[in-house]
Amino acid sequence: MGIINRLSEQLSNMIAAGEVVERPSGIIKELVENSIDAKATQISISAEQGGILSLSVVDNGTGMDAQDALLAFERHATSKIKESNDLWNIHTMGFRGEALPSIASVSHVRLRTNDGKEGTEVEIKYGKLDHASPIGTPRGTSIEVKNLFQKTPARFKHLKTPQYEFSLISDVVQKFALSHPEIAFTLHHDGKLTFRSSGSGSLREVIMQIYGREVAKSAISLQGKDQDYTIAGYAVQPQYNRATKYYMLLFINGRMVRSYRLQKAVADAYAPYLPKDRYPITVVNVSMDAQLVDVNVHPSKWEIRLSKEKQLERLLFDTVKQALETQISVPEAKPRREKETIQTQQFDFTYTNAPENTRVHESINQSFQKPPLEVKTMTLEDLLSSTQIQEPDVPYTSEPEHAPAPLPSFASDALPEPEKESQHASDDQRKDACDPPALNQTQSTSDEGSKAESSANKPSAFPQLQVIGQFHNCYIIAQGEAGLYIIDQHAAAERFHYEQFSEMIYSGKTEVQPLLLPITLEVPPQVVSALEQLNEKLAALGIRFELFGNHTLVCRELPVWLHDVEEKQYLQDMVDLFIKEETISIEQLRKGAIASLACHSSIRFHRPLTTNEMKQVIADLASCKQPYHCPHGRPTMIIMSEKELEKDFKRIL
Known part of the structure; x- marks a missing residue:
């Protein structure tokens, strides 16, 4: 008797969901990519309890008719590609046709869409169609995902705290805003607005909203091009750096990707300007012919393969290096201004007061509690410590057993007399x-x-x-x-x-x-x-x-x-x-x-x-x-x- 079984469609989708839908942030990535492919100019994302309780993505894109709304939840159903040759010329964010059926197999999904002619609502509960009916809804698409992994405890127990899960969602949304500054993004968590981009098309404006005004002001424009690749974006002045490499953001044709070799090219260009174990802030978008990149490496679409990777590494290194060499500036000291606590005098009247007098005395005390004008002095020691100037590392500062012979300019603490200086x-x-x-x-x-x-x-x-x-x-x-x-x-x-x-x-x-x-x-x-x-x-x-x-x-x-x-x-x-x-x-x-x-x-x-x-x-x-x-x-x-x-x-x- 045979022991090999053909898995059901629902079980196949649940297995596939382990690769496509690892956590709430993965769902947001897939849904927002669909909204971008639908030519949306406004995308609103909401999450409750870090996305574990519910997630929703609403866009003003092209929408779908009733037939496509149902077909979208079938495995390997997509509008992005039609034949095998299309895999080598992908211009969209999505193309695999796995995201929606995988999400629907491990959660309760409600889809509402309108293509400008008719509105449709489709509701699927853990892989089973609940109902599909016409509905009045604005043009675009709205997808709500509830109770993620409630029926797959093995996956649910690996989710972390709502705060941590939402931090991953926020990171993904901010990367979308940086890769598509022409789209207006809004992000809500538990009913509170946490992020908003205007969609004006200004990348520097988005950098300011995410990293702050000073970082945005110091950002250096990147422009590089050869016969195959075009590089655009910003590289922030070295004085604003981070302890991890995750702030070196790289986008290929608007797609967020991870590439160790390309990140290393950027880090190498910054190496002369940064101490060891510090990394720059960069936002780089590389445009190329879609046939030069293979995005069909992993279902999550984070990994890619490039046919001329070394050429791109060199161009990226040269572009960043040239921008830094021509626009580097002196780091500016930013003294920390800490508020000082000032003790205020309290008037204590020991005799018995009538209620009217007590109110007067309380108002007098409150008038003296008003914080006076803050006055803070800054010593030179504070200035030096606040700018984090460090002595060189031990291998470079420790004095050798015998002092090295200094150069002629510093032969002694006092310079030679003018008449003795023949060579200086x-x-x-x-x-x-x-x-x-x-x-x-x-x-x-x-x-x-x-x-x-x-x-x-x-x-x-x-x-x-x-x-x-x-x-x-x-x-x-x-x-x-x-x-x-x-x-x-x-x-x-x-x-x-x-x-x-x-x-x-x-x-x-x-x-x-x-x-x-x-x-x-x-x-x-x-x-x-x-x-x-x-x-x-x-x-x-x-x-x-x-x-x-x-x-x-x-x-x-x-x-x-x-x-x-x-x-x-x-x-x-x-x-x-x-x-x-x-x-x-x-x-x-x-x-x-x-x-x-x-x-x-x-x-x-x-x-x-x-x-x-x-x-x-x-x-x-x-x-x-x-x-x-x-x-x-x-x-x-x-x-x-x-x-x-x-x-x-x-x-x-």
């Missing part, structure tokens, strides 16, 4: 490099040419600064036209040295030195067989491996600039990267070593500087192509605007 600029020249009046003076032709070339590569004009002093032997305090500047002396010197070393190494003038003890690495067989290709990749760095035995490589000489780097670990990282990627990015390999070298050669925290040395730090920073962040992503300076200071001192009420 004089004090007057250093002053000219920082003082605003001197910056406008005419210098030599060669200086003008070099400055013009340097300024052409800068993201924006470096502010003209005057040194005020040094704070705790760590920060240089300077004033400029825009306000008060606080410069991290270590980070500033680190950025300058990083660019110096980079220019020297990238120029191809790589000097190598023999190793007293050659470095050996144990490698897998695939590296041995591809040794020639590996050496070709590393030739520009001045590194070469030789075969030493069956599974061992030996390196007998290294570039001079690697002297402050853990050499064996660095070589091992290069080999590992070659195994993983089958290629090596010379820029990435050099970056870590150069950053470490620059760090060891820079001014340390808690080192007192003379006025001329502080001026030289600022002048060196002004000559950098990207002066606002150190190689590890920390800001080199912050600014407290004059307007903020006036607010703190109550000159602006």
Whole structure:
């Protein structure tokens, strides 16, 4: 006797619901995508108890007639595609024909729709049709889902609290608003409005509603294009960052997707501007020919496959990188203004009062309880702590057993006498490099040419600064036209040295030195067989491996600039990267070593500087192509605007 059974249609739908309908937010995603496909311009979403009790989606789209309203609940019934070739040219959000029957199999669903000619109501209870009848309803479609998973306890028990489930719904709705700013969305929870977008088509306006005014103001427009892809959206200034990567939003032809490789391309573009384990806020929409993307990977439609993914990665990286390089700005200090509690005097009359007198005394007390004008002072310690300026991580700040030889500009705490400076600029020249009046003076032709070339590569004009002093032997305090500047002396010197070393190494003038003890690495067989290709990749760095035995490589000489780097670990990282990627990015390999070298050669925290040395730090920073962040992503300076200071001192009420 056979043991294989043909499952009923209802049971098949319930099994499919496990993939399509995992929780209330998944239902909202499917229903809103149907509304978008119906060309709706207004979509209203409501939830009760996090969507566990009920969900509803109402739109003003094209609607359906009575026949389509019934057919929509049949498995694999859809208006989006008709034949197999359509799977490779999908222009709609939905196409599988699984969402509605799957939802109806695990809940109580009521559909009301009007195509402009007739209205229809269809009610289905846990996969069984209850009734279908004409009804008067506005044009569009309304779907209400009640008692989700009530008859599937195994799924119901895995739902979390209503607050958590609604947070997922809110996240999905906000992503829809960002991907379709031309649609007006409203979201209610337990009868309260929690989110609304105007549908004006302005993406920056939606960013402001979700992330706040300051983030929206700092958003940088992204525009990139090649023969296959078009990139548009916004990248927020690095000073506004997050602890997770989930704020790097990516949309493919208006569809919200998850793609590790594309997110990594964005993160790599931000890497020079952000500390480790911090992630940017971006909203990127990629438009392409639908035949280049396969969205039929998973029923939830979160995952995709791209036919030219590496090409898109490069375009995305270059677009974000160029936008940041040309529009980066100095982070602005945002002091925290905490309200102070002020004790008010209470008048206590010990003698017995008549009721009339008691009321008078109470009114007197209340008059003294009125909060006075809030006055708050902001110390420099508060300013520095509120902007979250941190000392570099331990590996970069710990002093070595013997202090590294500093660069000539900082050979000692006091600069040499002018007559002893044969190879350095004089004090007057250093002053000219920082003082605003001197910056406008005419210098030599060669200086003008070099400055013009340097300024052409800068993201924006470096502010003209005057040194005020040094704070705790760590920060240089300077004033400029825009306000008060606080410069991290270590980070500033680190950025300058990083660019110096980079220019020297990238120029191809790589000097190598023999190793007293050659470095050996144990490698897998695939590296041995591809040794020639590996050496070709590393030739520009001045590194070469030789075969030493069956599974061992030996390196007998290294570039001079690697002297402050853990050499064996660095070589091992290069080999590992070659195994993983089958290629090596010379820029990435050099970056870590150069950053470490620059760090060891820079001014340390808690080192007192003379006025001329502080001026030289600022002048060196002004000559950098990207002066606002150190190689590890920390800001080199912050600014407290004059307007903020006036607010703190109550000159602006």
